[in-house]
Amino acid sequence: MRAAARWTQAHLTAHRPAAVLTALATAGITISLLLATALFAYAADPWQRAFTQSSGAHVWIHTQGGAPAGSLAGLDEVRATSGPFRTVRTSASLQPGDARATLELRGAAKRPTTAAPQIVAGRWLDANTDAGTDAAATKGIVLESSVARAMWAKPGDTIVLSGFAAHLRVVGVADTAEVTFRAGETPGVAWVLPSTLDASDAGRDQRGRTIGLQLGDAADTDYVVQRAVTRLGADQITDVSTWRQAKAAAEGDNQLLGRLLGLFGLGALLAAALAVGGAISTRIRGHLRDISILKAIGFTPGQVVRMFVALHLGLALLGVALGALLTQVVGTLVPGRIGEAMALWRQLPGHAWLTLVISGGVVAFIGAATCLAAWRAGRVPPVPVARAATAAGGRASALTRRALGLRVPPALVLGWRGAFHRPLRSSAAVARLAVPLLLITIALGAWTTLDRFTSHPENVGLPAALTARSDTLGDRELRQLLDSQREMTAYPGAEVQALVPGQTGTITLRGLGTDARPYPGAVVEGRAAHGPDEAVAGQGLLDLLDARVGDWVRMTVAGRPHVLHIVGRSIETTDGGRVVSTTLDTLREGDSDDPAPRADAPPRPDFYQLVLRPGADPDSAREALSKASAGRLEVRETPNPADQLSAVRAVSVGLIAVLTLIGLVELATTVGAGVRDRSRDLLALRAVGLTPRQITAVIVSATAFITLAAALAGTTLGVLASQWLINLQGRASGWGAGIAQCPAPGTLLLVIVVAVLIAATAAVLPAARAARRRLADSATDLL
Structure with a gap:
């Protein structure tokens, strides 16, 4: 145990930056997944809670004034009804000349038991105080919360209604599980006493009836609507709304934010697992001699594997704990819907176990990738085997010789050859580094599409x-x-x-x-x-x-x-x-x-x-x-939907930061592998006359070429994937395909250039140290 602890400490000291980046990336992934879960709960729970508490109706049927809406209570599938209520369509404002909202006034002598409005401010109607004694008296009205917010109305305010000689006083604000008010689309719901409704001078075209049907089985919604139309007649029904429409309207764009966070959280988790697995595999190749020594002094293959697994599981646990702690402490302080979602999610009964399941899932996923990579360490023989003294890549290719003949700088030629002379290993490195760059490009595509809604709304139907x-x-x-x-x-x-x-x-x-x-x-x-x-x-x-x-x-x-x-x-x-x-x-x-x-x-x-x-x-x-x-x-x-999707920008920035950390983890692995591979060639490079500066350039250019290939592949696939995903979301939401906007070519070029510059900068110091090492031409340097 002491030897294992000392080896772990030495390993962490030698790879401290990579360890810190791995822990921070895991924390970012955990935060993304927890926020995605909170947003999904925030999107669905308020409506579901209102529907359950109010014993909501699955179908609302709006009919002409003379239609026998009450007969729908006799349908076999109907368990209970709300109403029918006599209704009047009118428009209302707080002051004459102010913005007006369309209301559907429902006459209710008492608060219904089915689809009961949940009072959130003020009180319900009282026949003794809200009916008034004459036409000039102030009568009471209860507004649904969404239309109250649109009108900036609160209990105690007086509103002016078309067709009413007297003003009405707002006595309460209530939540319902119906389709909420949208200006120009869906009228707001309000409740008044039947005597107040009688005082309206509205014509027959503005009067009607509304009944809510609570079904024994929510799956019978469409069938019940068909039966209602057959019984009453299509000419008597003016509007139909169902619980599915109400739920979709309540969820709104929070589902989109949740999907975005969930998609990138899972994608980042995959990228992190690949990065950790690649890092372990690279370090095992770089420490074959050390592993052989450990086995020679008595370590079993299982103990070696457990050391690698314990080390990286410890980093994963540290990152997950940090991410969960930050989400719990700081999540509710984030302004906007993310903070509101976290505050609501913490009140739900499943909050604690969901946090544990998500955190445990992240650790298990990274642990699985760690075990697959660490298994190779257990197969290392206890007696080190010398590698062939010849270069692994064999003779220089014709292209390499031709490039040298054209006086292309040797650092670039040898760097290109060093980057790709092992195709399988190079392809794996390119693929691992391309994954975070692909996800970054998708995030930029979402950002660009949002900008299109803001700057060019005429191109997206507005x-x-x-x-x-x-x-x-x-x-x-x-x-x-x-x-x-x-x-x-x-x-x-x-x-x-x-x-x-x-x-x-x-x-x-x-x-x-x-x-x-x-x-x-x-x-x-x-x-x-x-x-x-x-x-x-x-x-x-x-x-x-x-x-x-x-x-x-x-x-x-x-x-x-x-x-x-x-x-x-x-x-x-x-x-x-x-x-x-x-x-x-x-x-x-x-x-x-x-x-x-x-x-x-x-x-x-x-x-x-x-x-x-x-x-x-x-x-x-x-x-x-x-x-x-x-x-x-x-x-x-x-x-404009962009007004409600402003949180996507902040989400995109956070996701890009997490993906950048993952990319840096993989970049550290690529740099380490390049330095180790070139270290075996130092004697040969010096023998052909390369200076330490040129040797440094060889290592840096090899890293830059791998990063360039990954950036080109990641951005190209990212553009295609972002187009497909955004249009798929548009089709699923009913907007339709055609809303996706590719990031500008300048932005993609900037991503590629920045990735290559970061890779080259990160490789300079390790490459310079390796180029100045004093090596002996011995078997130990060829292992």
């Missing part, structure tokens, strides 16, 4: 920076106001909810632009919609309908069919890509065939998408519009 709408200005007046702004072009638009074939869910049917002025959307497959009945669709809709570009699709809007020809695929970052877009003229043509004008047919555009001139500032344009309209125009910035 040409309009602002959306404008007004409830007080006439359409002609509004159009004149927008046309007077020289920094923008206005495109009219309208949206309706449509039922897809099979009646299992709703999609967004959007009309943007006109035939005379088409909307400049980003089409990545096919072409833009120009003629009548032509449309472009998002990937989510194509997947939902199992359709392709060129197909005709049928959908139902308030009982009326619309048949559209899908001529292209666009990038749609909203509603999970379940969007079909056509021109406003085509959307209205589908409505005009009805002999009786429908209440939901938009008599005017619902909104205007504002595409700014290059270089225009959205904030300045919004202020100019607000001033020109005297506060009567509501202007919002178009949501």
